[in-house]
Structure formats: C-alpha cells, structure tokens
Amino acid sequence: MTIKTTPIPGLLIIEPRIFKDNRGCFFELFNDANFHENGIETGFIQDNVSHSVKNTIRGLHYQLAPYGQAKLVQVMKGRVLDVAVDLRENSPTFGQHYAIELSDENKLQFYIPKGFAHGFRALTEDVVFFYKCNAAYNKEAERGINFNDPDLAIDWKIPVGESIVSPKDEGLPSFEEAEKNFFFHEG
Numbered sequence: 001m002t003i004k005t006t007p008i009p010g011l012l013i014i015e016p017r018i019f020k021d022n023r024g025c026f027f028e029l030f031n032d033a034n035f036h037e038n039g040i041e042t043g044f045i046q047d048n049v050s051h052s053v054k055n056t057i058r059g060l061h062y063q064l065a066p067y068g069q070a071k072l073v074q075v076m077k078g079r080v081l082d083v084a085v086d087l088r089e090n091s092p093t094f095g096q097h098y099a100i101e102l103s104d105e106n107k108l109q110f111y112i113p114k115g116f117a118h119g120f121r122a123l124t125e126d127v128v129f130f131y132k133c134n135a136a137y138n139k140e141a142e143r144g145i146n147f148n149d150p151d152l153a154i155d156w157k158i159p160v161g162e163s164i165v166s167p168k169d170e171g172l173p174s175f176e177e178a179e180k181n182f183f184f185h186e187g
C-alpha cells in the first residue's frame with residue numbers, strides 16, 4: 001500500500017496495491033502490520049457498514065474523549081465525497097477540513113485519527129460505505145457539527161435543499177457552538 005499525507009497532519013490517504021488479472025482483481029483491505037510499520041495507530045475493534053441513497057449527507061460526527069475513534073473509511077460500492085474536520089485544539093489546522101472523493105473505482109482509503117469530525121455525501125445511488133473504528137460506539141459520547149455551518153464552508157457540491165439528512169444531523173450545532181465542549185478532545 002502507498003500512504004499519502006494531506007495538508008492536515010495525521011489525515012492520511014491509503015492507496016492499496018491492486019493485483020489485476022483476467023479474473024478481476026485482488027487487494028488487501030486491511031493489513032495491521034503495514035500500518036504499524038508506518039507508525040499509524042490502529043487497534044480497530046469495530047467495523048461498520050452504511051448504505052446511503054444518492055445525496056445523503058451523514059455527519060459531521062465525533063465522540064467525546066475518552067471515547068474518540070480513529071477511523072479507516074472506504075467505499076465498497078459507489079462514490080462519496082468524504083470530509084474530515086480537525087477538532088484538535090492544539091493543531092495548526094484546527095477548524096480546517098479536508099475533502100476527498102472515495103469510490104469503488106479508486107479504492108482509496110481515508111485514515112482519520114481521533115480528534116476529527118467526519119462526514120460524507122453519497123455521490124451515487126446505493127452507496128455502500130465501510131469503516132473500521134478503534135473505539136466502540138458510545139451513544140452518550142456521540143456529538144456532531146452541522147454539515148452546513150458557513151464557518152466551515154465545506155463545498156458539498158450540491159444545493160443544501162437537495163441533500164438527504166437525518167433529523168439528528170439537521171439539528172447539530174455550529175462549529176462555534178460545539179467548540180465550547182472541545183476541551184475533552186485528545187489530539
């Protein structure tokens with residue numbers, strides 16, 4: 001696999017090595033040793049899958065410390081615009097976000113450490129999204145930031161009215177409002 005850095009420290013793009021032949025292709029979805037060799041924290045303990053209709057936006061989600069989750073995210077079917085927002089208060093890129101297109105064609109994986117909010121938009125119908133987390137889901141610790149917060153200025157590449165969003169996500173606070181509680185975030 002190839003690891004590429006992004007302008008936000010800790011956010012990584014993982015490109016698996018694809019073996020193609022006349023049957024199709026093969027690639028390793030996750031190989032713990034390769035991550036450890038590159039000094040990337042893993043310890044994944046939960047795998048999640050979501051299916052989304054086109055233009056669904058899920059996010060922006062995170063869990064409070066000590067329940068923060070590093071995530072390794074990828075698309076098994078379709079295409080998404082995936083976004084991570086830096087919530088690490090001591091980070092030089094605090095409040096900034098990075099967006100990347102993930103698809104079943106480019107097979108890219110996005111590594112999101114603890115201390116980030118995460119979300120994505122389904123760019124195609126019936127997106128199957130798969131991700132690993134290194135801490136369990138904790139309902140009491142789950143928090144979020146409104147995907148449409150003008151301060152974050154995330155370009156979801158769709159008029160807001162055309163997105164499909166859960167009532168929970170519609171009601172999420174702005175970055176500024178959520179920031180009042182960021183003190184419990186690990187870097």
Ligand SMILES: Cc1cn([C@H]2C[C@H](O)[C@@H](COP(=O)(O)OP(=O)(O)O[C@H]3O[C@@H](C)C(=O)[C@@H](O)[C@H]3O)O2)c(=O)[nH]c1=O
Pocket residue numbers: 048050058059060061062118119120136137166168
């Ligand atoms: C995330 C999660 C949800 N659930 C339940 C709670 C709820 O009843 C139902 C749907 O949950 P949500 O609406 O929060 O699902 P969803 O909006 O897909 O939440 C996910 O969004 C992406 C962007 C992330 O980064 C993930 O960490 C996670 O927060 O599934 C679990 O049982 N385990 C889990 O790990």
